[in-house]
Amino acid sequence: MAITANPSAPPAIPPPHTAVLIGRFQPWHNGHMALLQAALQQARQVVVVLGSAHQARSPKNPFTWQEREAMVRGTLSPEESARVHCLPVRDYYNEARWVEAVRQGVQALVPHGAGIALFGHFKDSSSSYLQSFPGWPLTSLPRLGAFDATPLRDIYWNAAGAPVADVLAALAPQVPASVLDFLHAWMDRPDYAAMQDEAAMLRDYRQAWACAPYPPVFVTVDALLVCNAHLLLIQRGHAPGKGLWALPGGFVEPRDSLWQSCLRELQEETGCAVEVAALQAAFQGVQVFDHPDRSLRGRTITHVHVFDLGDRAQLPAVQGADDAALARWVPLAQLPTLETQFFEDHFHAIQSCLEGFCTLPA
Incomplete structure (x- = not known):
């Protein structure tokens, strides 16, 4: 007797043309690898979205997107690698803007009308982005092993000063062999020592308030001064972010207002030769940046005070001091070339302020 299909059964969902994996992959580990292999089995091509691209190195994001792409491709055969696209995407500290950037980047790699599906698993609250792409079905896979990049990085920064062989032995069961080779070679670079120092400073910083009844929320101020398209x-003189570009600023003192703290930090770090009355006349407004992940030091809310000094014939004299190793007027046109050298979210904060205050030059 012939067996006929059940007319009431839901139609089978065809496999997607493109699978999308989203993450920071700092570093690429065996859990990521298993997820990618599952996606390659079901889709014709895979787009690996490399988040936190174009940022300065930090203990949380030590590897550039190019280094992470090399990690991914080093684990694939030539045939598999030909089916994988790596898409770098910035952290915009604005979810709607980030989602749109991911959508546009993926769509540019997919034929019109082809099916797209997300591949991933819900690890914790950091996986909530998987719900931000309606229209892209989610293939939610079980967690493939107890792999997590955060403790891997803690091992790698080697706070206990263990022999290199012991560090590599601890990492070996959790990362592909080619990634382990990369991590071993990277330990000989100056960047590794710099990230170790940053990680140690941040551990000490967090330990200082570890006994508080709840994590503190820090309040800071920054000054954004524009003058004659500069x-x-x-340039920060100390960790975290030693050597990176930033807006002049700092923590609010207990007895200072936001305005007083802004003027104090501006003077202490740059010695900017502009009278307070002139700054008051040039003041455009304040923009608040409060993304929970904007600072590795802890929850830090900053208030950027924006000043437009106009088209003065001569830029005010400045000189780095206090926490600043250097103070400098930088042409606005040069800012995009410095994106990977900015501290925390300062590049995006600057962009937002320049867009938000129409009196400033574009």
């Missing part, structure tokens, strides 16, 4: 920046 922006005043400082």
